[in-house]
Amino acid sequence: MIATMLGFAPLARARGLSRRSPMAAIGVLILALFVIAALFEPLLTQYDPVAADTTALMKPPGGAHLFGTDANGMDVYARVLRGTRYAFGIAIPAVLVAMLIGVPVGLLTGYLGGWTDEVLMRGFDAMRVFPSIILALAVVSAAGPSLVNVVIVLGVLDAPVFARLVRSEVLALRSGGFVESAVAAGNTLPRLLFVHLMPNALAGAMAQSAVRAAWAVRISTTLAFLGLGIQPPTPEWGAMIRQGAEYMVTGQWWVGVFPGIALILLSLGLNLAGDGLSELLDPRQRKAG
Amino acid sequence: MTAIAELRGLGMRFGPMAQGVHALQDIDLTVRPGEILGLVGESGSGKSTLGRCLLRLLAPTAGTVRFEGDDITAWPERRLRRLRSAMSMVFQDPWSALNPRMRIRALIEEPLLLHCALSAAERRARGEALATAVRISPDQLDRMPGELSGGQLQRVCIARAIATNPRLIVLDEPTSSLDLSVRAGILDLLAELRASTGSAMVFITHDLATLRLIADRVAVLYLGRIIEEGPAGRVLADPLHPYTQALLSAHLSADPAERSRRIRLQGEIPSPINRPPGCSFATRCPLAEPRCNAVQPPLLEQEPGHIAACLRVPEGSNRLVPPP
Amino acid sequence: MLLTVEDLHTRFITRDLDDRVRVAEALNGVSFGVGEGRILGLVGESGAGKSLTVTSLLGLLRPPARVTAGRALFEGRDLLALSEAALSEIRGSRIGLIVQSPRSALDPLARIGAQLVRVQRVHRRISEADARSRAEAMLVSVGIPDPRRRLEAWPHELSGGMAQRVVIALALINEPHLLIADEPTTGLDVTVQAQILDLLHEQVRRRRIGAIVITHDLGVVAQYCDDVAVMFAGQVMEQGAVAEVFARPAHPYTRALLASVPERLVLGTGKMLGGPPPDLYALPRGCLYGQRCAHAAAQCAAPPPMSATQSGAARCHFAGLA
Ligand SMILES: Nc1ncnc2c1ncn2[C@@H]1O[C@H](COP(=O)(O)OP(=O)(O)OP(=O)(O)O)[C@@H](O)[C@H]1O
Ligand SMILES: Nc1ncnc2c1ncn2[C@@H]1O[C@H](COP(=O)(O)OP(=O)(O)OP(=O)(O)O)[C@@H](O)[C@H]1O
Ligand code: SF4
Ligand SMILES: [Mg+2]
Ligand SMILES: [Mg+2]
Numbered sequence: 001m002i003a004t005m006l007g008f009a010p011l012a013r014a015r016g017l018s019r020r021s022p023m024a025a026i027g028v029l030i031l032a033l034f035v036i037a038a039l040f041e042p043l044l045t046q047y048d049p050v051a052a053d054t055t056a057l058m059k060p061p062g063g064a065h066l067f068g069t070d071a072n073g074m075d076v077y078a079r080v081l082r083g084t085r086y087a088f089g090i091a092i093p094a095v096l097v098a099m100l101i102g103v104p105v106g107l108l109t110g111y112l113g114g115w116t117d118e119v120l121m122r123g124f125d126a127m128r129v130f131p132s133i134i135l136a137l138a139v140v141s142a143a144g145p146s147l148v149n150v151v152i153v154l155g156v157l158d159a160p161v162f163a164r165l166v167r168s169e170v171l172a173l174r175s176g177g178f179v180e181s182a183v184a185a186g187n188t189l190p191r192l193l194f195v196h197l198m199p200n201a202l203a204g205a206m207a208q209s210a211v212r213a214a215w216a217v218r219i220s221t222t223l224a225f226l227g228l229g230i231q232p233p234t235p236e237w238g239a240m241i242r243q244g245a246e247y248m249v250t251g252q253w254w255v256g257v258f259p260g261i262a263l264i265l266l267s268l269g270l271n272l273a274g275d276g277l278s279e280l281l282d283p284r285q286r287k288a289g
Numbered sequence: 290m291t292a293i294a295e296l297r298g299l300g301m302r303f304g305p306m307a308q309g310v311h312a313l314q315d316i317d318l319t320v321r322p323g324e325i326l327g328l329v330g331e332s333g334s335g336k337s338t339l340g341r342c343l344l345r346l347l348a349p350t351a352g353t354v355r356f357e358g359d360d361i362t363a364w365p366e367r368r369l370r371r372l373r374s375a376m377s378m379v380f381q382d383p384w385s386a387l388n389p390r391m392r393i394r395a396l397i398e399e400p401l402l403l404h405c406a407l408s409a410a411e412r413r414a415r416g417e418a419l420a421t422a423v424r425i426s427p428d429q430l431d432r433m434p435g436e437l438s439g440g441q442l443q444r445v446c447i448a449r450a451i452a453t454n455p456r457l458i459v460l461d462e463p464t465s466s467l468d469l470s471v472r473a474g475i476l477d478l479l480a481e482l483r484a485s486t487g488s489a490m491v492f493i494t495h496d497l498a499t500l501r502l503i504a505d506r507v508a509v510l511y512l513g514r515i516i517e518e519g520p521a522g523r524v525l526a527d528p529l530h531p532y533t534q535a536l537l538s539a540h541l542s543a544d545p546a547e548r549s550r551r552i553r554l555q556g557e558i559p560s561p562i563n564r565p566p567g568c569s570f571a572t573r574c575p576l577a578e579p580r581c582n583a584v585q586p587p588l589l590e591q592e593p594g595h596i597a598a599c600l601r602v603p604e605g606s607n608r609l610v611p612p613p
Numbered sequence: 614m615l616l617t618v619e620d621l622h623t624r625f626i627t628r629d630l631d632d633r634v635r636v637a638e639a640l641n642g643v644s645f646g647v648g649e650g651r652i653l654g655l656v657g658e659s660g661a662g663k664s665l666t667v668t669s670l671l672g673l674l675r676p677p678a679r680v681t682a683g684r685a686l687f688e689g690r691d692l693l694a695l696s697e698a699a700l701s702e703i704r705g706s707r708i709g710l711i712v713q714s715p716r717s718a719l720d721p722l723a724r725i726g727a728q729l730v731r732v733q734r735v736h737r738r739i740s741e742a743d744a745r746s747r748a749e750a751m752l753v754s755v756g757i758p759d760p761r762r763r764l765e766a767w768p769h770e771l772s773g774g775m776a777q778r779v780v781i782a783l784a785l786i787n788e789p790h791l792l793i794a795d796e797p798t799t800g801l802d803v804t805v806q807a808q809i810l811d812l813l814h815e816q817v818r819r820r821r822i823g824a825i826v827i828t829h830d831l832g833v834v835a836q837y838c839d840d841v842a843v844m845f846a847g848q849v850m851e852q853g854a855v856a857e858v859f860a861r862p863a864h865p866y867t868r869a870l871l872a873s874v875p876e877r878l879v880l881g882t883g884k885m886l887g888g889p890p891p892d893l894y895a896l897p898r899g900c901l902y903g904q905r906c907a908h909a910a911a912q913c914a915a916p917p918p919m920s921a922t923q924s925g926a927a928r929c930h931f932a933g934l935a
Pocket of ligand 1: 437439637662677
């Protein structure tokens with residue numbers, strides 16, 4: 001969300017973006033569509049995504065049901081729209097949790113160095129040895145498949161990415177002058193970290209936030225697909241794809257394919273926008289470009 | 290009179306023991322209340338490092354640092370923080386010394402915010418008064434550091450340093466990137482500040498004319514050691530050490546008609562990593578004798594308060610003759 | 614003339630929160646020339662636009678700054694009309710630049726040696742080993758002791774003066790035809806300053822290249838430069854041969870500048886000369902120096918033209934008479 005807001009709010013920037021990087025502009029456009037879908041879902045369809053209609057089971061796309069209906073007679077279009085809310089509802093808090101943990105850790109270890117740095121960074125390295133999906137699986141199956149659990153697990157798993165990004169920026173800044181002059185002025189450690197270092201070290205992390213959100217969407221839908229995340233009939237894309245997979249063989253493709261397309265599109269949008277953001281926010285790339 | 294700051298046997302080495310850079314060695318230096326001590330020397334001789342040690346922005350690897358009588362050599366930063374309003378520094382490079390993401394106004398007000406119990410309005414007023422004093426105009430206050438010229442940034446740094454009326458200010462080449470008229474104004478401001486608050490200042494500069502104007506005492510550094518120290522009038526008028534003499538002769542006159550009579554130094558500046566056993570100036574000194582390479586010349590007092598470290602001073606054969 | 618700058622205008626054009634356009638008129642018709650084998654000293658008030666002139670010429674402006682008018686002929690081409698690609702080919706090979714802030718000119722994440730090798734290999738075909746040995750030789754000629762070891766140093770390990778010398782080495786290593794040095798010796802002690810200026814002087818004379826030296830040290834101008842241009846509020850107020858201008862300054866600002874060399878100052882006299890610089894967002898219509906000028910008269914409400922003087926040219930209504 002932070003990323004998307006940054007992409008939208010200063011329109012002047014967006015204008016510049018479309019000129020400089022058309023791919024990023026396409027990404028922002030895709031994201032905008034999804035945000036509209038999430039915000040104005042009730043206006044975009046007349047169906048309730050969780051209302052079962054026994055008179056219209058497994059209707060193919062077309063007619064009254066744009067994307068068809070599923071085995072419970074729920075409208076797939078309405079469900080895909082509602083799923084957008086779940087996707088954002090997981091990805092944004094997950095990225096926020098990851099930044100909330102990762103950024104302070106990166107600031108502190110980067111600035112202090114020494115053994116704090118060693119210990120924390122080694123810990124993070126250890127975490128990265130396991131594929132994140134396996135870790136997520138293990139933790140969620142132990143803690144129970146609730147929305148909050150999924151968010152926290154994704155956030156914690158992703159924190160090292162932000163910690164590393166911030167840490168490397170801080171390392172480059174630490175030897176530079178303004179940190180020393182802030183110390184000489186008598187700044188406290190927290191103020192030094194959050195007022196002086198953070199704004200200068202956050203560009204990389206901000207730029208990555210959209211890409212990390214795409215990651216969170218992917219992992220959370222995978223969890224749901226494996227039956228470990230949010231449970232049906234909640235209109236979450238992963239759960240819907242899982243449901244749809246059963247009917248694929250019998251030719252009722254629409255139940256699973258539409259949420260799948262939505263997932264791919266959102267991922268694409270986030271990644272494209274993320275790349276554009278890095279270009280905009282990373283001063284080093286900007287100078288070169 | 291107790292000293293404001295005192296360095297005793299100070300040494301600073303960067304990097305690993307065996308091959309580290311010996312930036313400072315055996316420094317004894319006293320800064321008295323209300324005095325302006327000029328610090329000159331070869332670039333890389335350790336002037337900035339000395340300034341940083343004085344304010345304990347660096348922890349020296351040998352010797353002690355005292356501030357108003359307290360031995361602060363080993364104080365942790367948390368404890369030093371209370372002293373930070375009493376000591377301040379203007380850093381050498383104004384481009385990197387200011388947080389690029391803070392407005393000029395916030396930068397100037399920061400020391401006030403950290404150390405003085407002022408309301409936001411009072412702080413704002415005081416910040417604007419400081420800005421006026423260093424000739425930063427009001428429209429520049431709402432800019433970012435990237436939108437000011439070098440000299441303007443330097444003045445912002447000076448405003449920050451004098452904001453809390455500190456008792457000790459280290460100024461690391463504060464006027465080198467200022468134009469002459471602004472420089473004059475800043476020197477005037479510093480002189481006035483000293484007169485009104487009695488701040489002591491350590492003034493690091495390469496500009497000998499400025500030093501002549503403002504310093505009470507001068508210390509000359511060469512390759513991490515003090516080689517001459519004394520009252521400004523004496524050191525600048527009658528330098529004892531051959532390096533100081535060469536330095537003064539290299540001053541460029543602003544009069545194109547005046548031919549410079551520079552003593553050209555030949556030879557290599559030894560690396561601070563493996564310094565020679567004897568006089569560190571011996572490799573370039575026109576007066577060097579064989580013994581200069583073997584014996585470390587001691588700092589001897591030649592006249593009251595005027596000391597120099599050259600083996601040829603006691604016998605009076607230390608004068609270089611500038612070219613005609 | 615190696616480089617001729619004519620009527621250069623640069624503006625900072627921004628929109629404020631109310632979406633009104635705000636224009637800072639930073640350069641207002643800068644003109645000067647640099648001859649082959651000559652050194653031009655560019656002096657003037659801090660904030661007068663000396664560095665900005667250089668960044669404008671070399672296409673290094675960053676938004677919101679924009680060149681709005683002017684020409685800059687270098688070797689028969691107008692620098693201001695060249696494409697970014699053509700300019701970046703010229704920068705660092707035909708024109709060497711020594712920027713004012715040594716720290717930010719060095720890449721903090723690369724060793725000194727790597728940076729010196731990189732600038733050579735960007736602009737010409739040269740083997741890594743050759744580039745390295747030239748880098749070492751260059752460090753010697755800018756007076757850095759123990760060059761082989763310093764090649765391995767990181768920028769933050771250098772003292773201010775040493776960083777400055779590395780920047781000079783970076784600018785000289787490709788043997789440029791025009792050298793632009795923005796306060797090249799600020800932060801160097803006078804013995805090293807003399808050594809570097811000697812090196813620069815020798816390069817200019819021997820290879821017949823041109824150089825622009827921006828400085829606040831009138832001693833540097835007096836002893837090393839051939840010509841001088843005095844800037845104030847984005848204009849060249851006076852220019853001419855150094856000896857002439859120093860002996861007979863025609864513009865009141867030049868006179869004020871020459872009078873405030875530290876040798877001639879007395880502290881504690883209260884009012885130092887000067888006042889605030891003109892507000893770039895609302896420049897006066899007449900002479901830009903008018904507000905501070907002791908000789909300002911009724912004519913000065915109209916912009917003065919650049920008129921010939923005994924010593925060169927000056928932008929003052931009374932210059933011819935003085
Ligand atoms: N983004 C901006 N908006 C408005 N004015 C700006 C901006 N950036 C720079 N300026 C102004 O442009 C002017 C020219 O600056 P420049 O760096 O060229 O000065 P200079 O002559 O090199 O000064 P110095 O001797 O201090 O280095 C300055 O007055 C500066 O305040
Ligand atoms: N962080 C550091 N790591 C390693 N070496 C350092 C560090 N800081 C300074 N030095 C070295 O210590 C020596 C003294 O440096 P210092 O910056 O004090 O010199 P200086 O006298 O201020 O010179 P200048 O006039 O050029 O600013 C130099 O050889 C420098 O390379
Ligand atoms: S001790 Fe010897 S080498 Fe050192 S300054 Fe004196 S004469 Fe020169
Ligand atoms: Mg220094
Ligand atoms: Mg400048």
